[in-house]
Amino acid sequence: MSIFQRSRRLSAAPDGISCRTAFLVALGLAAVGCATGEANEPEQTLQTLNAMRQTIVSSVEATGTIEPIRIIEVKSQAGGEVLELPVELGDNVEQGTLLVRIDPRDVNNAFAQAQADLDVAEAQNDVSTLQLQRAQALHESDIVTAEELENATLSAANAKASLVRATTNLELAKDKLDDVTLRAPIAGTIVERMVEQGQVVTGTRDLTGGTVLMRMADLNEVQVRTLVDETDIGRLDPGLPADITVEAYPSRTFRGTVLKIEPQAVVEQNVTMFAVLTHIANEEDLLRPGMNADVEIVIGRQEDVLAVANSGIKSQQEAAQIVGALGMDADVNALLSEFQRQNRPPEQPGAADGAEGADGAETSEEEPQIGGVPMSEFQSMSQQERMRVFQNLSDDERRQVMQQFRAAGMGGGRGGGPGGARRRPDEPRPAFVFRYDETGALDVKPVMIGLSDFDHTQIVQGLEEGEEIVAVPFSLIQQQEFLDRIRSRSGLLGVGGRR
Numbered sequence: 001m002s003i004f005q006r007s008r009r010l011s012a013a014p015d016g017i018s019c020r021t022a023f024l025v026a027l028g029l030a031a032v033g034c035a036t037g038e039a040n041e042p043e044q045t046l047q048t049l050n051a052m053r054q055t056i057v058s059s060v061e062a063t064g065t066i067e068p069i070r071i072i073e074v075k076s077q078a079g080g081e082v083l084e085l086p087v088e089l090g091d092n093v094e095q096g097t098l099l100v101r102i103d104p105r106d107v108n109n110a111f112a113q114a115q116a117d118l119d120v121a122e123a124q125n126d127v128s129t130l131q132l133q134r135a136q137a138l139h140e141s142d143i144v145t146a147e148e149l150e151n152a153t154l155s156a157a158n159a160k161a162s163l164v165r166a167t168t169n170l171e172l173a174k175d176k177l178d179d180v181t182l183r184a185p186i187a188g189t190i191v192e193r194m195v196e197q198g199q200v201v202t203g204t205r206d207l208t209g210g211t212v213l214m215r216m217a218d219l220n221e222v223q224v225r226t227l228v229d230e231t232d233i234g235r236l237d238p239g240l241p242a243d244i245t246v247e248a249y250p251s252r253t254f255r256g257t258v259l260k261i262e263p264q265a266v267v268e269q270n271v272t273m274f275a276v277l278t279h280i281a282n283e284e285d286l287l288r289p290g291m292n293a294d295v296e297i298v299i300g301r302q303e304d305v306l307a308v309a310n311s312g313i314k315s316q317q318e319a320a321q322i323v324g325a326l327g328m329d330a331d332v333n334a335l336l337s338e339f340q341r342q343n344r345p346p347e348q349p350g351a352a353d354g355a356e357g358a359d360g361a362e363t364s365e366e367e368p369q370i371g372g373v374p375m376s377e378f379q380s381m382s383q384q385e386r387m388r389v390f391q392n393l394s395d396d397e398r399r400q401v402m403q404q405f406r407a408a409g410m411g412g413g414r415g416g417g418p419g420g421a422r423r424r425p426d427e428p429r430p431a432f433v434f435r436y437d438e439t440g441a442l443d444v445k446p447v448m449i450g451l452s453d454f455d456h457t458q459i460v461q462g463l464e465e466g467e468e469i470v471a472v473p474f475s476l477i478q479q480q481e482f483l484d485r486i487r488s489r490s491g492l493l494g495v496g497g498r499r
Contacts, residue, residue, distance in 0.1 A: 064226030068217035121166035128159035319432035
């Protein structure tokens with residue numbers, strides 16, 4: 001005989017044993033085991049909980065490392081020996097501060113050569129211009145042939161092109177004079193220094209791409225990169241507040257905000273996670289790159305609200321399974337529909353008698369239905385029950401359902417249903433609790449719950465402060481269902497007494 005059969009039989013016990021006592025005894029028998037004679041396990045009892053006022057903070061926790069938001073690599077366009085290196089690792093420098101000075105002999109020689117080439121080009125251009133003018137005058141007197149005039153014209157054009165080329169080369173050589181002096185591109189901190197004074201480096205114009213001399217970062221603003229499980233990503237959005245603690249300052253909490261959620265997943269040990277970047281202001285320069293940090297992203301916070309322990313809250317599907325397993329005379333769906341009807345917000349004035357539309361016709365007061373099921377009842381169904389309703393709909397009816405979803409604002413976005421806005425963490429939703437009625441029998445009651453944390457869940461409607469509920473352990477129900485499946489699928493002797 002199963003625990004639930006024992007519970008139902010004890011519910012009809014003589015007057016000397018109340019229904020409440022009978023159920024406690026039935027749960028105590030569950031610890032003995034199903035037809036196994038295990039008498040050494042402790043007796044199972046039902047825990048009672050009280051609805052009390054709590055502060056509920058729903059959050060997502062993760063660990064990561066501090067890193068700069070932006071890192072700049074400092075390279076030199078000119079190559080040569082490092083003559084001067086006035087900054088050290090960890091120095092805070094202002095924009096324009098001298099960082100590195102490289103041996104300027106090569107660029108100085110190139111500049112002098114470019115200046116000499118320009119002087120020659122200018123002289124050649126002047127001579128070619130005068131020769132062309134004389135050739136034109138002599139050609140008019142028939143002293144110079146047309147061919148000689150053409151050669152003089154070509155020489156003048158080549159001289160002018162050489163002048164342009166020399167001028168450009170001189171400008172480039174002048175720019176290279178500045179390349180040997182590197183100054184800070186931003187105000188920030190030297191987070192890495194790869195070279196020392198006297199070292200020979202290559203410039204960015206070389207095939208190697210140049211030597212990285214140092215890296216700079218603005219540490220007035222830093223970020224924490226954490227990996228968050230994909231099951232929690234649907235609850236996160238950029239802009240959410242976060243509390244950050246580091247091992248260097250264990251008694252201090254830094255405030256930050258979620259900067260962004262990277263789109264590419266990271267799989268570690270068969271767990272899919274996403275990188276979440278949290279921005280932190282670091283005006284006091286306490287946070288350093290590479291520090292380990294614990295991040296708590298606050299999804300929602302409710303101060304001094306009515307709440308009960310999470311063990312006392314059951315979903316609609318769990319409540320239905322418990323009610324069925326215990327043989328209770330209760331219809332979970334009907335109770336929820338009646339509860340939602342009684343707690344429906346009051347209608348707007350003029351809506352009770354039917355409002356008229358723009359064409360004079362009266363609009364319907366009836367609640368929209370999905371496959372013959374009222375919208376409120378459909379929202380309270382489990383996913384499996386909704387799928388069964390969907391399977392019986394035509395394509396046109398399914399399109400109408402999608403439109404009703406959008407109009408009603410059901411779900412949507414990341415982590416929500418089709419079409420509407422995503423559900424807020426503190427948005428009221430239906431659930432169930434178990435309690436003892438006036439006769440001491442176990443009863444099920446629908447409630448509306450809100451924000452939840454690791455320990456408690458907010459009660460929006462359905463319970464009063466101090467009211468007592470019962471934490472029915474769902475594990476016992478799952479254990480009984482498992483044993484029933486074993487009995488139905490196997491004909492082995494000794495399993496549940498089946499022969």
